Amino acid sequence: MDLEVVTRNAGFMLGGLYLTCQLAALAIAGGLAWGTILAVARLSRQCWLSLPAVAYIHFFRGLPLILVIFWLYFLTPVITGQKLNEFAAAALSFVVYEAAYFAEIVRAGIQSVPKGQTMAGLAAGLTAFQLMRHVILPQAVRNMRPSIVTHAVVIFQDTSLAYVIGLREFLRRVNLVDAREARSVELYLFAGLVYFCLCAAGTMAGRYLEYRRFQGEAH
């Protein structure tokens, strides 16, 4: 074991972690926002809203993420004539893809809010949009926080797939260092440790939120 190879290249590798975190943050925020819109559309009674949403969700849930990344990276230039840079292509792929998963989480959250709340809001004159915004979604988000955190952790791990289009995020940089130093065992163990620590922290944060929710319901 030569741990010095890790310390020697730590700066370079952890620099990639910054990119990884950026990508994960964009994927989670964008995916959740777009996913919420999809979920609301999917639950709409207007079939011109719900049918495309259902199709979108099933379509992307039926594809491997890596394929979507390739598609966006290689097909966008063909369609638009403009090449996307690696980061933009990766971020966009994640938002487009993860939104389909978030949509299902949000849908379950919305459906967990009792029907009577809808009745009460509508009876008080709220429009469907106001009802969603002020009454249903705040309660839904509360119920689905644990699932969102779990999925956010999964997304964080999945960002490593962006290396396939050459984005120099954390794992890609570890990979580059290994090519130079030929120290696979130490380097990939280090990479594993970093991912594990960050994901464990995320999961613990999720547990804490869940715990707080139970506390909140207790009184």
Add this chain to the structure above:
Amino acid sequence: MIDIRHLSLWYGRSHRVLSDINATIVRWRRVVICGASGSGKSSLLRCINGLERFQEGTVHVNGANIQDPKVDIHRVRAGIGMVFQHFELYPHMTVLENICLSPIYVLKKKRTEAEKKAETLLTQVGLLEKRNSYPAMLSGGQQQRVAIARALAMDPEVMLFDEPTSALDPEMIQEVLDVMIDLARAGMTMVVVTHEMGFARQVADEIIYMDQGRIIEKNDVAQFFDHPQNERTRQFLDRIIR
């Protein structure tokens, strides 16, 4: 002010919940609807403010046909207060926020103005000190009083009550009924679905008795209790007032 004509409602193809309902609710009057569970009382109430879409007949509120696509149903609903069996306060908001939500977003009132009105209403139902509490911290009776205040905050022309005391522990029923009696005395137009016959006798002008989705009897309160016309009404009263 509310005119119901030949109203029929089905759930699915075959299950007929309401059959040919005709009724007029006159301004300043209190109407109590009673009858066994499943007789369509609550469904009828929900048809009045368009929470339930019916297949036949019409409901006019202040001359507006509520199922006419040209009528702004949100505006109609804003003028009709509704109180539910299970309160349906918004659990993520404080009492004050519960009351102010619709005045702010539907009536476009300023927050300070809405809060001032909310505090007046809370005083009226005796719960001013609970204004910053969350619904889960209140008893059932208190929650229902807040729900009544929330409905009143919209300055409704009519209040609909859907079994407002049925989910309450017995010792809390009276505090809610007292608020409703005050409201009746103040001249509010009210439609109340309830099993509280004592309350009905005290405040109602008119009583509607329903069975299996039909109006069996519709009468003045004195007539209804003392000289029921229909055999089924008589049986119902015998069972209730024992």
